[in-house]
Amino acid sequence: MTSTQITHETTRKRLLEAAGQVFAQHGFEKATVREICRKANANVASVNYHFGGKEDLYAEVVAYGAQQSVEAFPPDRGLGPNPLPEAELNAFIHSFLCRFLKKNQRGSWYSTLCAREIVLPTRALDRVVREVIRPLSDRLEAIVRRLVPRASKLEVGRCARSIVGQCLFYHHGRPVIERMGGPKKYADADIRRLADHIARFSLQGLRGWKGRAA
């Protein structure tokens, strides 16, 4: 890689990071190319030069953010070899919460962006589902299956959604939770406790499907 390409990459990267913040803060429509470029110390035309346009930049940012997010908190974090499904579930839930609630050094715009994309989907969502969400979902269903081996495929899916729903609520519902007097920040210990609660609630909930066919 020549040094020309290196500076190229750095402006690209600066734009990606700046765009992530601005898109997360204002949403796609209200975010302006001008603010992004100002934040990235780049010229207004640089977005069109490097990405082709605002929309393409956005798609790039979403994919970039989702991947970074999963790599930072893999769902099997801290698990030893041959883990019990109970431990796997706990790790899955904990990593899931971390992805959204932990304030990482970057400013954690990934999660906000992802939430927006889920509720207000654009073309970028298709790629995220394919590359990030689908594998995670498959993994969770495998864990659930081990916990309730007699349940039908449909029931396993429903139970998995019950678990994911609990996690995502703390993300999607954040503005509401704050306005209801809930916490604005989550320390590591808070996230740990939350994960333990959801894991306990869910393991108990799964008991309803244990040992009986659908």
Added chain:
Amino acid sequence: MTSTQITHETTRKRLLEAAGQVFAQHGFEKATVREICRKANANVASVNYHFGGKEDLYAEVVAYGAQQSVEAFPPDRGLGPNPLPEAELNAFIHSFLCRFLKKNQRGSWYSTLCAREIVLPTRALDRVVREVIRPLSDRLEAIVRRLVPRASKLEVGRCARSIVGQCLFYHHGRPVIERMGGPKKYADADIRRLADHIARFSLQGLRGWKGRAA
């Protein structure tokens, strides 16, 4: 009310309904007053004349939609006198799902709008939380308390959020669920089954806090 005021009211109402659809479809930013007025068979200036501006119209629409939604599906629907908390929980969950999943005659833009507002909050959210969400939340916590009387206030809150999270996931996660091969439409029987699943999962989950202090 004079007939002048009646026509006034009807254009107002037409604008509210049209705006609800357009805002839900495109989001606040991308929705244009021109499209709203075209849909409402009204002049471009009518939004400013009747509401003062686009933002005020939006705030009005959000509040209007949230109220209509709860009135259409009250959380105590179909309950007899002195219901068991288990039945109350089931009714609460079922009405909650209906609010978001049932396609009502209006085109059900309420729910979409509400989801947008939760993820990308504006000033309008404060009012919705105060007037609609808070009372619903209080009701749910009261039900949960009856089911786990020994649990702490914090734990009751967490359990309530676990329940709401399961319901909301089918709303917020809809674009993802569809892309994962899930259903696009929910018939009444589907909603019923879903409610039963969530109620069962949750009642089972709550057992973890039954009969023991925090």
Added chain:
DNA sequence: TGACAAATCAAACAAATGTTTTAAACTATT
């Protein structure tokens, strides 16, 4: 009926914004 207010309408206004253009600066290769 006639006057007054409310409502509607077509047209214009003013601001913001994504994009394009054209030239300058920079980098690497010969």
Added chain:
DNA sequence: AATAGTTTAAAACATTTGTTTGATTTGTCA
């Protein structure tokens, strides 16, 4: 050092959009 290709910069462009204006119509009441 010269040149070709790449990247950056400032300014202008074209379009969209919320809002305002002033005239016109509609409805009500004396």
